Amino acid sequence: MKFYSTNNSAHQVNLAEAVIKGLAPDQGLYMPTEIPVLSEDLLNKLPEMTFQEIGYEVIGALFSSTLSQDQIKELVDHTLTFDAPLVKVEDDVYSLELFHGPTLAFKDFGARFCSKLMSMLMEKSDRTVRVLVATSGDTGSAVANGFLGVDGVEVIILFPKGKVSELQEKQFTTLGQNITALEIDGVFDDCQKLVKEAFLDKDLNEKLLLTSANSINVARWIPQCLYYFYAFSRLPKNGKKVAFAVPSGNFGNIAAGILAQRMGLPIDQFVAATNVNKVVPDYLNGAKFAAMASIATISNSMDVGNPSNFPRLLALYDNDEKTLKNNVKGYFYSDQETEVAMQKVKKAGYTMDPHGAVGYLGLSDFMAENSDYQGVFLETAHPGKFRETVERALDLKLELPERLAAFMDGKKKVEAMGNDFKEFKGYLKGLF
Incomplete structure (x- = not known):
């Protein structure tokens, strides 16, 4: 299956390029050139199927031209746990x-799928992928935890200072390893703008392999x-x-x-x-x-x-x-x-x-x-x-699930930054 840009249907790429690039060069979002329609017989059988069995059929219909049946099963099994x-x-x-x-959070589904698919597609590459993520809350935690410890991938999360709940922050600012959090002086739209500008910067993209794990990436969406x-x-x-x-x-x-x-x-x-x-x-x-x-x-x-x-x-x-x-x-x-x-x-x-x-x-x-x-x-x-x-x-006291409460004990590690692209570009150039 090919994927086209929403800004130019003539611009088409394969699955690997759509996932690794994240955003089209013209700032369009990638979309499948064809949307398969499942048979009425299969749709009637859905109530008898497990979540995973449904996943094999749906993901198989979308990606079977690129991925093997074993890869599709591995991808779905990793996602739907x-x-x-x-x-x-x-x-x-x-x-x-x-x-x-x-x-x-719901973004765990997309983040786990995206991290697994990206690792499959980059398995034979010796390059490091830098995943840039703008978050207003749950995307950051889901992506950080989905990609934590994945070889060959570094995640940089941009979040607006003072506009994310303390617990959400703790879920992506306390992990360390291959996860970096940048606290941006602005709002979510400023974070999103910085990420998009980085994807379009020729100088950065000649030196770094940049991609996204926001919902703009087909592997997250x-x-x-x-x-x-x-x-x-x-x-x-x-x-x-x-x-x-x-x-x-x-x-x-x-x-x-x-x-x-x-x-x-x-x-x-x-x-x-x-x-x-x-x-x-x-x-x-x-x-x-x-x-x-x-x-x-x-x-x-x-x-x-x-x-x-x-x-x-x-x-x-x-x-x-x-x-x-x-x-x-x-x-x-x-x-x-x-x-x-x-x-x-x-x-x-x-x-x-x-x-x-x-x-x-x-x-x-x-x-x-x-x-x-x-x-x-x-x-x-x-x-x-x-x-x-x-x-x-x-007017009640909530008891946090154990895995949520555990994040609150972590030490927040962030780098503060303004919302000017020159400053963000300078930070990324330091990764060359």
């Missing part, structure tokens, strides 16, 4: 818990489609339509769900739910797409004012804006609304993190107008990752 249970919260409303991996297949397979077959509500920041997660839909999974509606960083909901509701300065919220992993994966949303619907807007509904919520939702659902016996709460709100508003649906909202991180916010909103 933990469950993603579907939990009933209300009548016809389910939480897809994606926080049962090593760092207790594509495997996220797996848990949509799995969740759908576990839903009751009651004749109702199906909606997935996705708390969204950089929009890679919902784009992966749409990829699953394009592969034949019969999802009837997507709901893009954001905090007040509402560029995409505004667009879906009739405004022109216009990037904005990001605003700090209690759902900080979604504090993105210029979502990188927006071009993928359009590409998945063949750049047809009308089709995109018909298939994806957009909603946004304030911190106060988010906390009220957390309190409401807690009274019913379920604890949500602030990101999952935004997804729940989007699903609730959609289903209030569409009673013929059952719906799934994505609970993207364990509530303990946002302990202070959750404890304050719910």
Whole structure:
């Protein structure tokens, strides 16, 4: 399979180049030139299959022209070592818990897949790959832990000073080994801009092998489609339509769900739910797409004012804006609304993190107008990752899972840096 740039469909590369380069030379995102459609017979058998068996079929359909069956099995087995249970919260409303991996966030799926695939593709190379990662929270911890100790790979994580929860920081600033954390004086969009500028700098790329493990990289993005297949397979077959509500920041997660839909999974509606960083909901509701300065919220992993994966949303619907807007509904919520939702659902016996709460709100508003649906909202991180916010909103004391609590004992190691590219380039040149 080949991959094309969203900025130029004539620019096509193989899987290895798409993964190792991360971003196309024209700043486009790589997309598969063909999206395979799974057979109706296979889709009907999904409820009888394990998560891993579903993974073999889906990843096999996408990558069998490049990877052997043994490689596909090894890749899936390395990725899917933990469950993603579907939990009933209300009548016809389910939480897809994606926080049962090593760092207790949904990005563990993509990070583990990406690190394994990258090591496979670089197995015969003697070059060191430098993975540049901009994070607003969970990406940094998932990538750091996914790549920790991987031979031939060094990870450099850029995060905005004072805008990531303490626990999230500890998960990627205390590891050492091949993981370096840069504390940027700015917001997430500044971190993302520095990474993109580095990828486009000719001088740096002549000397360093740079790549990304953000969701802009196909190896991070594509495997996220797996848990949509799995969740759908576990839903009751009651004749109702199906909606997935996705708390969204950089929009890679919902784009992966749409990829699953394009592969034949019969999802009837997507709901893009954001905090007040509402560029995409505004667009879906009739405004022109216009990037904005990001605003700090209690759902900080979604504090993105210029979502990188927006071009993928359009590409998945063949750049047809009308089709995109018909298939994806957009909603946004304030911190106060988010906390009220957390309190409401807690009274019913379920604890949500602030990101999952935004997804729940989007699903609730959609289903209030569409009673013929059952719906799934994505609970993207364990509530303990946002302990202070959750404890304050719910007036309770959370007990951290053991593997989360262990991070709090680590010593934070970071390098402080401004948001000027010359300073960042100077740091990277020091690696020559």
